[in-house]
Amino acid sequence: MTTLTQTGRAMNSAPNEGHRGQIKSRERVRDLAEVYTHHREVNAMLDLVPDMFPTAENPGNTDRKFLEPACGSGNFLEEILQRKLAFVTTERYGMGQRYEHRILRALASIYAVDINDENVEESRDRLRAVINSHIDNDMNTKAVSSAFSDAVDVILTTNIVLGDTMSKRADITFVDYKAGKGGTFTREWATLDSHNEGLFAMFAPVDETPVHYRDLLANPGPTTAKATTR
Template sequence: MTQTIAEELLVKSRRRVKAHGEVFTPRRMVDQMLDLVRDDLEAGPGFVDKTFLEPAAGDGNFLIAILQRKLQAIERQYQPDLWADQSLFALASIYGIELLEDNHQDAKAAMLEEFLRFHAGHDVPCGPCTNLTRAATFLIDTNIVRGNTLTGLDWRGQDIEFSWWSRVPDAPGSVLREPFTLESLRGGNHLDFAVYDTYAVCRIDHVHEEVRAGD
């Protein structure tokens, strides 16, 4: 699905509207809503790492718009040699949940397409075997989950799990991955980091290697 279609299509079918209440938000309204959080999204301190969760991601119109704005701000505010790392941290800050399988796949594909378009436009190598593309694909697959926000369960019937991607002080470009559940996020208590496997600190462009702590 091309981005133009994803931005303009409001209803895929009457059946889907009736069964799932599926109606897509037009790009004009998406932009108006994101303008309300412009400082957090693209201007204020630490904008790259400010997190956004779309609980009904559809085919990714909000997710794509958030990524576009972050990438444009990175281009304005950072030197080119930092764009790769910062763009990956931007991806790591964007989360989504989508119930329907086709929408879920479309959203992930559109996110990756937008990310690669940015780098290809600056002549950065981003073929399928590059660490940049492999890391981006991994972050998108990890952060954009197929599941039901209302129940907190993924399509397998298990708790929806996300990961928190923390920058590591004094190690530029490095990240610590800490898994947690959606239920702990919305429960008002501390995120349940301790319940899950611990990952080793690594470069953001090597997150796809999933090195466990102690390995």
């Protein structure tokens, strides 16, 4: 996992459009220490970890995990997802389940926290917009399934969360989505743990049976051995 380490919130992120400067307001700087990173710095930082993204030689490298501990309005998150999806195409994966699952895998490997609920909602919206734009450009007039859209919302809710990574780290819970065969995930619930090398401290519950992405909305909690998935 790559963590985009920041000093306080001085390296917080900003959208590509809508913020011409490095701040939204003086009040937010005062209350949140919120100063935004320019897009060129975002790209420069991500260029330092090329092995974290798919390439022509390794197009399936979409599952490497990123954690943004103070994500702001999502500029890092947006660029990370765009780089992951650049190699998720209908030419490579077709237009059905494999394509939808691969997009969800790319999204599910991105985690973020912010102390401001407006930033959390904006970050989720921006990632949703990245996926919609990618699909529009790649599939043209074709459409993804409604269950895929539901799964996007589920993953955004579990992975882009409200919290304080400076002082209340143990209160932050994520879901680790482990991709399986046939469009499935096995989920492990996790908290952030400063003593864990992988940053996630796993705890019960864990899915006992894999969950198809079409069933994520209907199964917000862990499945049991008796549960059935498609």
